[in-house]
Amino acid sequence: MDNKSTYDAIIIGAGISGLVCGSYLVKSGMKVLIVEQHSKPGGYCSSFRRKGFKFDAAAHSFGSYRNGGFVKKTLSDLGIDKTIEVKRYDPIDIVVTPDFKILFYNNINDTLSNLRKVFPDEINNINNFFNYLISIKKSELIKLRNSTFQDILSSFFHDNKLIQSISLPIFGYVGLPPSLMHAFTAISVFTEWVFDGGYYIAGGMQTLPDAFDKYIKQNKGIILYNSLVKKIICNNNKVVGIQLDNNKIFKSKYIISACDISQTFINLLGERLAGKNIVRKLNSMQPSLSAFIIYLGIDKYFKELPPLGSNIWFLPYYNLDQFYNNIVDCSFDKAGIFKIRVSPEGKTITAFINVAYNSTTFWEQNKKRMTIEFINRIAKLIPNLKKHIVYFDSATPQTLQKYTFNRNGAAFGW
Numbered sequence: 001m002d003n004k005s006t007y008d009a010i011i012i013g014a015g016i017s018g019l020v021c022g023s024y025l026v027k028s029g030m031k032v033l034i035v036e037q038h039s040k041p042g043g044y045c046s047s048f049r050r051k052g053f054k055f056d057a058a059a060h061s062f063g064s065y066r067n068g069g070f071v072k073k074t075l076s077d078l079g080i081d082k083t084i085e086v087k088r089y090d091p092i093d094i095v096v097t098p099d100f101k102i103l104f105y106n107n108i109n110d111t112l113s114n115l116r117k118v119f120p121d122e123i124n125n126i127n128n129f130f131n132y133l134i135s136i137k138k139s140e141l142i143k144l145r146n147s148t149f150q151d152i153l154s155s156f157f158h159d160n161k162l163i164q165s166i167s168l169p170i171f172g173y174v175g176l177p178p179s180l181m182h183a184f185t186a187i188s189v190f191t192e193w194v195f196d197g198g199y200y201i202a203g204g205m206q207t208l209p210d211a212f213d214k215y216i217k218q219n220k221g222i223i224l225y226n227s228l229v230k231k232i233i234c235n236n237n238k239v240v241g242i243q244l245d246n247n248k249i250f251k252s253k254y255i256i257s258a259c260d261i262s263q264t265f266i267n268l269l270g271e272r273l274a275g276k277n278i279v280r281k282l283n284s285m286q287p288s289l290s291a292f293i294i295y296l297g298i299d300k301y302f303k304e305l306p307p308l309g310s311n312i313w314f315l316p317y318y319n320l321d322q323f324y325n326n327i328v329d330c331s332f333d334k335a336g337i338f339k340i341r342v343s344p345e346g347k348t349i350t351a352f353i354n355v356a357y358n359s360t361t362f363w364e365q366n367k368k369r370m371t372i373e374f375i376n377r378i379a380k381l382i383p384n385l386k387k388h389i390v391y392f393d394s395a396t397p398q399t400l401q402k403y404t405f406n407r408n409g410a411a412f413g414w
Contacts, residue, residue, distance in 0.1 A: 007033045007222075009254040010242055012229050012268070015043030015404070018258030019212035023078050026219035033250055034216065034223040035242065041223070042209030043404050044411075051391045053297035053348050056205040058400070058411070060341055060350060061089075061311065063193035070192070071199075080211045085202035089309030089344065092198035093169045096381070097315045102165055104194055108134075119162050129156040133191055141184045149178040149186035164318040169194055172313065172339055175289040175354055175412040177320035200309060200344060232257070232268045242268075261414060262287075262407045287357075287410035289327060290397035294351040294374050297391030301346035304383045309344040313337070314381060330358050332370065340378060351378055355397060357408035363396040370394075 009025050011018045014036035025032045040046060044058035064071040065086060075081040093104040100118045105111045112130060116123045144152070149170065153163045167178045173189050174181055201207040213223060228245040232255055241251035257264040262282050265274040306312045316336040317323075326334045338353040351374060371394040379385045397409030 005249065006251045007031050008252065009033075009256060010035065010250055010252040011256045011258055012232075012242065012264075013043070013258035014038070014041040014209070014213075014223055014225070015258060016045050016209065016212075018256070019209055019216070020074060021256055021258060022216050022221055022223075023080075023212055023219075026216055026221040027078065032216070032221040033252070034221065035227050035229050035244070035250075036223060036225050037228045037405065038403055039225050040206070040209070041213045041225075042206060044400075045205050045209055047204040047206035050295070050393060051297060053295075053391055054204055055295045055348055055350060056343075057395070057403075058291070058293065059205055060200075061092075061197060061309075062199050063195075063197035065199045066196045069196055078212075078215055080215055083211050083214070084207055087200050087202055087309075087344065089198045089200060089307070091307065091310050093194065093311045093313060094306070095165045095168050095313045095315055097161070097165055097318070099161065100165075104169070104197075106198060108195060115162075115166075119159055122157055122159055122162055125156045125158070126162075129153075132156070133187060133195070136187065141187065144183040144187070147183040149181040149183050152183050152187070153178055161318050164320055165315055167320055168313045168315050168337070169311070171320055171323075172311075172352070172354075173412075177324045179321055180324070198309070198311075229268060231270070232264075232273075234269070234273055237273075260404075260406045260410070263405055285414060287406070287408045287414055288412035289354045290357050290400055290409035291395075291411045292332075292353050292355045292370060292374070292397070293395040293399075294349075294371060294378070295391075295393045295395070296349040296351070296375070296378075296385075296389055298347060298349065298385075298388040299390050300388065302384060302388055304385070305342050305346065305349075306340070306382070308342050308346050311339055311341050313339045327354055328356055330356055330362070333373070338374070338377070340382075349378075354411070357397045357401075360398055363398055367394060367396055 008030040009032050011022050011034045014034050018034055019041055022032050022034045046057045048055055048057055062071060066072060088106060090106045091103040095102045102118055103114045115126050157163050170186050170189050171177060173193055174185060216223060230243045230245045232239055233241045233243055239255045241249055242255060243249050265278055265282055271279045314337060323335055323337050332355060338351060340349055340351040342349050400406060400409035
């Protein structure tokens with residue numbers, strides 16, 4: 001095989017994880033090939049244009065960009081932080097309930113002040129909880145291996161409304177209620193994405209993967225788009241390369257699969273190489289929830305819009321377990337909880353609700369109805385919205401699966 005088809009490492013997938021991996025490898029001097037089935041990089045961290053409007057496909061903000069944060073460190077290591085403009089919006093998250101609003105600000109003291117005002121009977125508990133989150137060390141989280149986030153919250157708070165409302169953004173980032181969410185995961189998300197969230201790339205989220213793309217190519221890496229990996233080639237139980245769907249072969253002794261785990265073991269390796277036990281286990285496992293996403297283009301900014309760039313979470317009742325069960329049962333009309341975000345430019349609105357995958361037939365039959373119902377639900381909370389909508393579209397779990405190959409359109413992995 002000629003040297004042009006041989007690489008030090010081959011990465012399958014040009015989502016953010018594949019791009020970060022590829023960037024560090026080319027930085028070290030390795031000859032790297034990244035293969036991506038879509039026409040552009042980013043996966044869920046991408047943008048698209050429709051009728052003159054620019055929408056972020058799924059990811060619409062990020063966290064951990066403080067000095068010492070892992071996203072900041074990554075972009076600084078590669079010098080990408082100097083090629084992009086990062087803005088931060090305040091408040092980061094707003095949780096709206098029938099009884100109150102709670103706001104998560106950039107300044108943690110402002111967040112604490114708001115929570116104390118809304119829950120005066122829990123002031124000491126609020127202080128203790130936040131001090132716990134701020135002071136806990138990563139090494140100490142191993143002690144929580146058998147604990148849920150509900151266990152942690154219940155050890156601090158008595159008021160269920162407080163527990164449910166501060167858990168909602170974490171549910172939105174993980175896809176599980178606190179009773180099913182591992183304490184380690186919840187605390188990590190809270191500290192990295194709620195305390196230190198609200199960051200956004202000027203120009204839209206597509207700017208970030210495009211910056212990685214540019215860095216990789218500047219350092220002699222190669223990215224093949226519109227290219228589907230058919231299988232990972234092995235010889236004597238060692239990887240030796242990949243084969244594309246057009247039968248072209250690329251050789252490397254290091255294959256990094258930055259894609260869905262079931263794609264890797266079931267489709268690309270297959271049962272003979274992966275082993276029956278691995279395949280059986282993967283087939284028995286359940287991916288995370290997916291999402292139903294609404295994209296709205298509006299004719300102009302109007303005063304009833306919520307703060308630009310903030311995540312607005314609507315919590316009509318204080319029971320995230322029931323919300324989760326309704327989603328799993330595909331009773332979306334009963335779920336009720338959703339999130340919206342008005343773009344920093346004030347030209348588009350993106351709205352999300354967690355959903356189960358269901359079936360292609362279900363979404364073909366219900367997509368239009370659910371889109372209209374979702375818009376009506378949003379319009380009840382944003383007066384005069386409908387008369388400003390000039391474009392709308394929606395994405396189902398099948399849409400997410402199509403563009404990322406994530407099993408069942410999983411939004412949060414496994």
